[in-house]
Amino acid sequence: MPHSMDFPLLLSTLYDRTVRIFPNQEIVSVESDRSLVRTNYGEVDHRVRRLATALRDRLGIDQGEAIATFAWNNRRHHELYWATANSGRICHTVNLRLFPEQITYIINHAEDRALFVDPDLVPLIEKVAPNLGTVKTYVVMGESADGVNLPNAIAYEELIEGVTEWGEWPVLDERSPMMLCYTSGTTGNPKGVAYTQRSTYIHAISNLAAVSLTPEDNILPVVPMFHASAWGYPFMATAVGAKLTYPGPDLSPAGLVKLFEQERVTFSAGVPTVWLGIMQYLAEHPEADMSSMKGFLCGGSAVPRSMIDWFWKERGILIKQGWGMTETNPVASIALLKPGMAKWDFERQLDVLETAGLPSPGLQVKIVDEEGNELPQDGDAFGELLIRGPWIAAEYYKDSRSSQTFQDGWMRTGDVCKITPEGYIKITDRAKDVIKSGGEWISSLDLENTLMAHPAVAEATVVGLKHQKWQERPAAFVVLRPNASATEAELLEFLSDKVAKWWLPDTVVFVDAIPKTGTGKFDKKVVRDQYADLLLDQ
Numbered sequence: 001m002p003h004s005m006d007f008p009l010l011l012s013t014l015y016d017r018t019v020r021i022f023p024n025q026e027i028v029s030v031e032s033d034r035s036l037v038r039t040n041y042g043e044v045d046h047r048v049r050r051l052a053t054a055l056r057d058r059l060g061i062d063q064g065e066a067i068a069t070f071a072w073n074n075r076r077h078h079e080l081y082w083a084t085a086n087s088g089r090i091c092h093t094v095n096l097r098l099f100p101e102q103i104t105y106i107i108n109h110a111e112d113r114a115l116f117v118d119p120d121l122v123p124l125i126e127k128v129a130p131n132l133g134t135v136k137t138y139v140v141m142g143e144s145a146d147g148v149n150l151p152n153a154i155a156y157e158e159l160i161e162g163v164t165e166w167g168e169w170p171v172l173d174e175r176s177p178m179m180l181c182y183t184s185g186t187t188g189n190p191k192g193v194a195y196t197q198r199s200t201y202i203h204a205i206s207n208l209a210a211v212s213l214t215p216e217d218n219i220l221p222v223v224p225m226f227h228a229s230a231w232g233y234p235f236m237a238t239a240v241g242a243k244l245t246y247p248g249p250d251l252s253p254a255g256l257v258k259l260f261e262q263e264r265v266t267f268s269a270g271v272p273t274v275w276l277g278i279m280q281y282l283a284e285h286p287e288a289d290m291s292s293m294k295g296f297l298c299g300g301s302a303v304p305r306s307m308i309d310w311f312w313k314e315r316g317i318l319i320k321q322g323w324g325m326t327e328t329n330p331v332a333s334i335a336l337l338k339p340g341m342a343k344w345d346f347e348r349q350l351d352v353l354e355t356a357g358l359p360s361p362g363l364q365v366k367i368v369d370e371e372g373n374e375l376p377q378d379g380d381a382f383g384e385l386l387i388r389g390p391w392i393a394a395e396y397y398k399d400s401r402s403s404q405t406f407q408d409g410w411m412r413t414g415d416v417c418k419i420t421p422e423g424y425i426k427i428t429d430r431a432k433d434v435i436k437s438g439g440e441w442i443s444s445l446d447l448e449n450t451l452m453a454h455p456a457v458a459e460a461t462v463v464g465l466k467h468q469k470w471q472e473r474p475a476a477f478v479v480l481r482p483n484a485s486a487t488e489a490e491l492l493e494f495l496s497d498k499v500a501k502w503w504l505p506d507t508v509v510f511v512d513a514i515p516k517t518g519t520g521k522f523d524k525k526v527v528r529d530q531y532a533d534l535l536l537d538q
Helices: 011-021 041-057 075-087 100-110 119-131 156-160 197-211 228-240 253-263 272-284 305-315 346-353 444-451 488-496 524-530
Strands: 026-030 036-040 066-070 090-093 114-117 137-140 153-155 177-182 192-196 218-221 243-246 267-270 295-298 318-324 331-334 364-368 383-388 410-419 425-430 435-437 440-442 457-467 471-480 507-510
Touching (some): 011 041, 011 075, 011 228, 036 041, 066 075, 066 100, 066 119, 075 090, 075 177, 075 228, 075 243, 100 119, 100 192, 119 137, 153 156, 177 197, 192 197, 197 228, 197 331, 228 243, 228 318, 253 272, 272 457, 305 318, 305 346, 318 346, 364 410, 425 444, 435 457, 435 471, 444 457, 444 471
Parallel strands (some): 026 243, 090 177, 114 137, 137 153, 218 243, 218 267, 267 295, 471 507
Antiparallel strands (some): 026 036, 177 192, 318 331, 364 383, 383 410, 410 425, 435 440, 457 471
């Protein structure tokens, strides 16, 4: 016998509540031309409803069909998120940083019916448009589509002009897809993950509980809306009626800090490379006012302990390290201090804050060995991390590779981890990045984080390269800070009392830049390929 209504978990119910209760809460957006637009939830709602009608009546997009977005974090992208989710369409956010052939692949694979593109990104789409078989209309996200070399191009404002606003949102199947996000495709073609109404709803509610966001907050997602739904922050912020600040295309440290100051941002989220740049900018500009910032979520790759330490001691800002993947919708764990840990000295707290954290409420994790046997969560045993829960993908979208990742109701993450008795996940490495030297494992992440604690080092990555005697040995690739200097001997000496002697890199190569993936992570595959024979010649 049912004891409560079996009403579906729909994002439109979260959206409608905020529009009704917090219509005057601001949404601030930096546009493609770097101008700033100030609006609010109430005003944006009128546009969202006109856009939803236009998708149906002017573009002929039916429920369950997809449109692509090729855009920065801005108000029109926000409107597309909600017009599709509320009306039963699918928003496919295309990563701007993918290679042209990957962009072509995923748009054709998703069968996108229309493509929405920011004005300054039109040239990138013009190059691939002849190869996009399912796209019938191109919508330029601005006032005009003049001079655009795209078939059936129309301006966003022209598309929604004079359109009747959508009325009551439909009652959808909570398991229907509302967003398509693709992996960065470091091995083979990118793989698609369908986020559903249910998975995104539960992800938002669970993570709001973990990071404690309220209507008093002003949230600025640095993490792109084209990557894993900006880690869900447009949905989380809207759910609680928080102010939203979208940074647009200017993701420079100077541009971001200016917005933090001007708009009094309280919470942000982004990958470590972004915050390393901001840390350097703040060190050079001590007058910059970051006093409104309570903290930020940092993830996508391991967060250097030294960076967590610097932001807390220099600026009083607490970094919350998060972990997740496109397949986990995406946030799956956050490094939070337990009650009683606030009394610890900060060095001891850092031991917790530098972990991948505790699984988000609603998720289950375990680690297994190479044969699939479950290992103890004692902080010593390490194996591949497996995860399951109501917002974890069960398969890839129309992809035969699903069986490699999703097995027996669990998702194989490819991350090598330990889990402490207290429940904290400590990621040792990606399975493909861990270095096996003479039969012993070396963590490239630990070496990278230790190197980045050196005052002269801006960025560092460590990869395993072929070695005649030991099969693999670590090699470090280092970018120095401006006007800083260091030698290989100095960096190895710096490491010598912090890691095991046999972990020390065989060589340190100083480079101008480290290649990065489309999601801002160090692209170790490129580094490994470029320097494949480096240690064989020694």
